[in-house]
Amino acid sequence: MKGAFRLPVLLLCVAAAVTPARATLNPSRDVLWIALQGCLLTKKTTGRAFPCLSVDLGDEDRPGTAVLRAPGQPTHTVVMPTVAVVGLEAPQLQQAAGNTYWKAALAARTYVVSALGGRLPVEQVGLAVNSVGGRSQDQLHIHLDCIRPTVRAALQRHSLRLREIWTAFPTPLVGGRFMVRRIDAAAVDGFNPFAALRQLPWRTSDLRSTSFAIIAREPNDPDKGFYMLAYRSPEAHAEMLLDHSCSVAPKAVSQ
Numbered sequence: 001m002k003g004a005f006r007l008p009v010l011l012l013c014v015a016a017a018v019t020p021a022r023a024t025l026n027p028s029r030d031v032l033w034i035a036l037q038g039c040l041l042t043k044k045t046t047g048r049a050f051p052c053l054s055v056d057l058g059d060e061d062r063p064g065t066a067v068l069r070a071p072g073q074p075t076h077t078v079v080m081p082t083v084a085v086v087g088l089e090a091p092q093l094q095q096a097a098g099n100t101y102w103k104a105a106l107a108a109r110t111y112v113v114s115a116l117g118g119r120l121p122v123e124q125v126g127l128a129v130n131s132v133g134g135r136s137q138d139q140l141h142i143h144l145d146c147i148r149p150t151v152r153a154a155l156q157r158h159s160l161r162l163r164e165i166w167t168a169f170p171t172p173l174v175g176g177r178f179m180v181r182r183i184d185a186a187a188v189d190g191f192n193p194f195a196a197l198r199q200l201p202w203r204t205s206d207l208r209s210t211s212f213a214i215i216a217r218e219p220n221d222p223d224k225g226f227y228m229l230a231y232r233s234p235e236a237h238a239e240m241l242l243d244h245s246c247s248v249a250p251k252a253v254s255q
Contacts, residue, residue, distance in 0.1 A: 097101075099190065105127050120246070125145065148243045155180075165181060181227070188226065210236060
């Protein structure tokens with residue numbers, strides 16, 4: 001989301017001082033990258049993850065991931081690689097790393113649930129990744145937050161028409177025309193959403209203008225799989241399918 005990552009100046013200065021900056025034409029698009037370096041420094045020196053919620057440094061066979069709360073937003077959470085990956089268009093995401101980041105994002109949905117005091121089923125937390133023009137940062141980050149109730153309702157209404165291959169969603173979602181496919185439960189563990197974008201029936205394979213979201217099927221659905229939605233435009237941001245106010249979550253009961 002554009003403008004989501006405005007971290008305290010002191011934190012940015014500390015991280016920048018200990019980490020070589022990436023070559024970039026627009027330093028404002030590296031704020032998230034610099035914050036990530038602060039998380040990695042803290043993890044390596046103290047074992048804590050601050051300012052991130054968690055840091056997994058990975059190993060020689062598995063890339064690392066970090067989870068960070070968007071500043072000033074109680075539930076909005078992002079998952080990112082601990083190495084430089086510019087965005088969903090990065091070629092390395094077509095390989096095993098894409099699956100690693102997908103599974104890390106699924107696991108991190110519990111941070112949104114925890115922020116709401118456990119008052120929301122994990123199935124109501126969605127994932128989204130924006131396009132180059134729809135994002136403000138050039139470090140891959142998977143957005144996690146509550147799903148708009150209207151989006152969940154539309155998916156359930158048309159669920160019997162959705163298949164494991166890309167098809168056009170019958171109606172607009174938050175004003176966008178999406179393609180949609182099912183991810184059945186048996187395929188979830190080995191799935192790579194970044195590779196799945198290459199199967200979209202579009203004339204060009206360039207993903208720079210592509211954005212996607214992934215939403216779990218209803219808790220009472222016997223398959224327990226997901227829906228993946230994608231669309232393309234110069235500023236595509238499937239993050240619009242998420243509700244950062246989490247209006248769907250029941251209010252806490254006063255004691």
